Amino acid sequence: MPDIIEVAPVAAEETRSLPDVETIRTEIRSEIRPLADRLSALETRANRPTGGNLTPTEPAVETRAFLNYARTGVERMQAEEVRALTVANEASAGYLAPEEYGAEILKALVEFSPIRQYARVVSIGGQAIKYPRRLTGPSATWTEESANSTETTASYEQVTLTPYELRTFIDVSQALLEDNAYNLEGELAADLAEAFGITEGEAFVSGDGDGKPVGLLTAGGIAEVTTGNAATLGASPADTLIGVYHSLPNAHAQRAVWMMNRTTLGTLRKVKDGDDRYLLVDPVSASAPMTLLGRPIVEAVDMPDVAANAFPILFGDLQGYRIVDRVSFTMLRDPFTQAAKGLVRLHARRRVGGDITNPDRFIKVKVAA
Structure with missing residues (x-):
């Protein structure tokens, strides 16, 4: 026989002390409401045009170091940033823009150099690059079974694309550089893209190949x-x-x-x-x-x-027109030349070439x- 468990009756006083159903519902609602508000806030932030990032994306240490170099100079930078900046140091002086910032420069460059939007653009790591260019191609002929094939030949030549140096400089107020609220990176990207884009766009159209790219209108064979x-x-x-x-x-x-x-x-x-x-x-x-x-x-x-x-x-x-980028963007900070006027001169350079391949x-x- 199983054990019989006796349940003691609940006293009337204990029954009266239990909360009623409405009170329980009110307490549950008060606990759930903050959770619902938090979920609603997260949903709102996820739907913003930031791509759903719930927290601001911190720039990479290389990008932060590069922008701090432009603002304050290497002397006032943190050791971690100096190390990141030194990795991009060029033997010819100046500091290479990090990949993230260099991409922004090139993106803005298209607005002033429309040929970039349609031409074939490649990045190279040497002083020049050679591409084969076909002059005549082979031809096929109908041939009887077991008969010898007819010989045809194809002829090629090489076209050498050499990147040339393009330079400019911008004078920026020291006060603006010291103001963290000033959108330095945006201003630099826009100003340098305009300066580089106008000059290279002209060369892509009518450049003679003498210290500049060969232009579409001056290239031979068209x-x-x-x-x-x-x-x-x-x-x-x-x-x-x-x-x-x-x-x-x-x-x-x-x-x-x-x-x-x-x-x-x-x-x-x-x-x-x-x-x-x-x-x-x-x-x-x-x-x-x-x-x-x-x-x-x-x-x-x-x-x-x-x-x-x-x-x-x-x-x-x-x-059929190829653009070669050797150095996307390098900058050298000069705080001395215009110091009497309260200006800092930022020297920028890049290397780019172009020529007809077809x-x-x-x-x-x-x-x-």
Whole structure:
């Protein structure tokens, strides 16, 4: 027989001392409410445009060291930051920007150097780099079974891309550098990107290769189409441009863009085809480019105006132009030269080169009879 457990009856006084159900519910709600508020706050922070980071991301020690170097100089930096900065020290003096900050410079650079957005950009670790360039390719022939194959040959040459040095400097107020609320990194990225972008953009278009990159308009081997008039786009610009479009092989035309400056673009906006339709098509959205014969138009301020013997329009696949970056961005701090004016001079330099690797991917329009 199992043991029988006797339960003592609850006294009336003990029953009356127990809390009622409503009181228990109130206490539970008071305990749950703070947890619900905390969860709501976390959800709000996770939905912010910071990508869900619940705490601010601390910059890497290399980035922090580089910015502190610009603000105060190496003499006032912490030992840990000095060690991080020394790793990036260049033999030619100056300190390399950390990868994170260098990427921001290059990102802003595209706004002033539009060719970078479409060309093939590579980083190199030597003084120059060589690429094979095919001049003629092999061809296949139909051959009877067990018959000998027909010999064909392919010919190649080498194109050497050399990075050249580009320099600038910025004078910054000592007071601004001492103010931690001042967005030094943002200002430097914008100012240096503009300075470098304007200069390299000009070279990518018309550089002669003498201490600077070879430009698209000066590189050899690119086919030309003339306008039929010594000083204008000719009597029928629409026919000329349609001819240019269909002169490029289909594989390249499908990836090609039109390059011209804003003045030439304004002239072409008035051009109509034989059915009285405007040749240029406005973008369907604010972020979409304007198109000509279905291909995007890239505005390049360094392209020449319509004039005698000028090349105001270029059509091609810009992947056939290669840009090489050797040193992304190096800075040297000079607190002495402008000290009497309360300024610190920041010297910046980078090394970049560029040249055509595939001239068969381009056609340029020449203003000539």
